[in-house]
Amino acid sequence: MSDWERSSTARVTAPARPRKLAKVPFVELADGRLQGVVSSGSDIGRVYVSSVAAGSYTFACSTNNNRPCGGARGAFCNHIRALIGEAVLQYGAERVARCLKAETEAAAPDGEPTAQSITAVMSAARPPQGDTAAAAPVFSRFLRHLAYLELAPSTEPLPEMQWFPSAGAAA
Amino acid sequence: MVPLGGGGGLMRADSLTATIDGLDETLAAVDAFDLALEAGLLRPRPDRAEGLTGLAHAVAGTPLAARVAEAAGKAVAGAATEDHFLALAAARAALLGSAHDALTARVEEATGRPRGEESAPAHGERQAANLHTAARSWLCDLARRGWRGIDHDVVAGAARIVSAMLADPALRRPATLLDGFAAELAASCPGASLARVPARRWADLWTRAMLLTLPGASGTPTAETATGRLLPLGVDLQEHATAVQAQVHAVFEPADGSAPRLVRASVSAPKPDTVVGAGLWQLLRPHMSLLTALGEGRSMDLADMPLAGGDLIWSDEHARPGEPADPFATARVALATAADPATAPLDRHPARIAVPVFLEGYTVRKDDGALTFTVAGHPLAVDADRVPAAGPLTPQAIAGSAACIGLLRWDAGAYRVQPLAVETIVRKKAVAVHAGAWAGGTADKAGVRAEKAATDALAALRERAGRLLRK
Structure with a gap:
């Protein structure tokens, strides 16, 4: 076993990188998709739930009340483009490209993946439009993510947090 | 050469490099079990029999012997029940507890400080049997699958348990552990395609979570109260995607003139994963005035603050700001005579070792970006990775330092020091740089920018929460 395998505090995931949250308050790489929530530019009470599936790049975009997004007809809408851009800021382009299985090397052999190249590779594959079943x-x-803000802080010690050192200087 | 031991709170580094009898054998038994857990215990595992029975042999002379031997046998046959998994977890925890004790004894030799008294065991914890049962059942599923067998479906089983536990402040400990653990597993699915598995780490988290499902396991020890002067040394920040904890390490001088002791004061909060950097300080700051005092270089005067073992249970109403107190003066003068608190029985684990030390007169070596202090001829690895992002302490400052307040830790086979603050020479003047300098806020230019970005991010989330949550 390597030192990493025998370390109680081995780093498994990198912490999210700071980014502005006004436009895209929520992004996650989960359930084999890049998915998240994009605030409407015109109505402050409305948000869009957008997603792109890994591998097939099947995309979906609808409001939280399950109305279809007018922009997502046959191609990625601006919400999905914004979602990819913010995911790259939060997780790094390399991790986003890997999770989506977007092979940007074919498009730019020397270059590191970027939000643009990831979007371009997936768009070029003419991805199908999926249903909005995952929106809810x-x-x-x-x-649930927002509700974490409502939970009270505590001054009782949490000894288990010793296993989760801050990863500040490494980021 | 640096004078060994004695004056100025300096550390005897030679104690940290000597071999410890039995440590390698103990950890080998742990590793063999961890590999069995990686493979999974759903089906008979004759190939892992040695690892499982090895764990049983390692605790053969203890009161656990019979139960663990039976559990190991059942696990080899692929027939382990929840009680058997609990017995295996207990055996693993006992082995690492003994490793903790041996490693801590060496730390005591190195610091030359007295050890504090054991505090009374925990009791009086309220039960939440259903959630504990659900958590244990999820953890046993994990053990059967093995880390190589996890997928999104099995990991997702933790979500409803965590949500329910978070709603109950008394269950914050298991909730926070399970939440961080499950997020890490989810990011690693499917297990079958992992290039490598953090076997020790995940077995640690699994073991702790199993034990926390037992009645009384997460209770806090009986509290006394603390009245006197609190001299901060520095702050250790811990975070996973959805939780953060800051622990201030300090010397407490009781007003009644009794011996000074080392204490910790903790503040923690659940958080959305997008709250990072300076946002962490912003979440915690309003709940512990000690963070501001630390940033300002002040002591605090405590009156009847609850104290459980080495942990102050902080409440701002029992504290007020005191005189200016330089942490380096505290480290040089007060640290050497302060007693280290005894660790609660269930917390005995090498990863839990975080002992304040003061180092001076070392040389710094840099290989491939990794820093090593050579203290009195003995190398000591520097854990610069643990320094929080939102602060002025950088690897460069550590590399150029002449004195260091740090936490002595042990991981992956070696002692290491996590810097909390360093003194460097800038234009022939000693300048102190503290990891927690921004904990209470900052006027530093980079710090102000980080604070502004974090304020905007939190405001955006709170706006969304206000508009969308209560509909």
């Missing part, structure tokens, strides 16, 4: 669970995960 993604939206409820977003609400």
Whole structure:
């Protein structure tokens, strides 16, 4: 076993990188998809739930009330483009490309993946439009995510957090 | 050469490099079990029999012997029940507990400080039997699958348990552990395609979670109260995607003139994964005035603050800001005579070792970006990775340092030091740089920018929460 395998504090996931949250308050790489929530530019009470599936790039975009997004007809809408851009800021382009199985090397052999190259590779594959079945669970995960802000802080020690050192300087 | 031991709170580094009898054998038994857990215990595992029975042999002379021997046998046959998994977890925890004790004894030799008294065991914890049962059942599923067998479906089983536990402040400990553990597993699915598995780490988290499902396991020890002066040394920040904890390490001088002791004060909060960097300080700051005092270089005067073992259970109403107190003066003068608190029985694990030390007169070596202090001829690895992002302490500052307040830790076979603060020479003047300098806020230019970005991010989330959550 290597030192990493025998380390109690081995780094498994990198922490999210800081980014602005006004436009895309929620992004996650989960359930074999890049998915998240994009705030409407015109109506502050409305949000879009957008997703792109790994491998097939099947995309979907609808409001939280399950109305279809007018922009997502036959091709990625601006919400999905914004979602990819913010995912790259939060997780790094390499991790987003790997999770989506977007092979940007073919498009730019020397270059590191970028939000543009990931979007371009997936668009060029003429991905199918999927149904919006995942919108409700993604939206409820977003609400659960927001609900963490409502939980009270505590001054009772949590000894288990010793296993989760801050990864600041490594980021 | 640096004078060994004695004056100025300096550390005897030679104690940290000597071999410890039985440590390698103990950890080998742990590793063999961890490999069995990686493979999974759903089906008969004659190939892992040695690892499982090895764990039983390692605890053969203890009160656990019979139960663990039976559990190991059942696990080899692919027929382990929840009680058997609990027995295996207990055996693994006992072995690492003994490793903790041996490693801590060496740390005591190195620091030359007195050890504090054991505090009374925990009791009086309220039960939440259903959630504990659900958590244990999920953990046993994991053990049967093995890390190589996990997928999104099995990992997702933790979500509803965590949500329910988070709603109950008394269950914050298991909730926070399971939440961080499950997020890590989810990011690693499917297990079958993992290039490598953090076997020790995940077995640690699994073991702790199993034990926390037992009645009384997560209770806090009986509290006394603390009245006197609190001299901060520095702050250790811990975080996973959805939780953060800051622990201030400090010397407490009781007002009644009794011996000074080392204590910790903790503040933690659940958080959305997008709250990072300076946002972590912003979440915690309003709940512990000690973070501000630390940033300002002040002591605090405590009156009847609850104290459980080495942990102050902080409440701002029992504290007020005191005189200015330089952490380096505290480290040089007060640290050497302060007693280290005894660790609660269930917390005995090498990863839990975090002992304040003061180092001076070392040389710094840099290989491939990894820093090593050579203290009195003995190398000591520097864990610069643990320094929080939102602060002025950088690997460069550590590399150029002449004195260091740090936490002595042990992981992956070696002691290491996590810097909390360093003194460097800038234009022939000693300048102190603290990892927690921004904990209470900052006027530093980079710090102000980080604070502004974090304020905007939190405001955006709170706006969304206000608009969308209560509909």
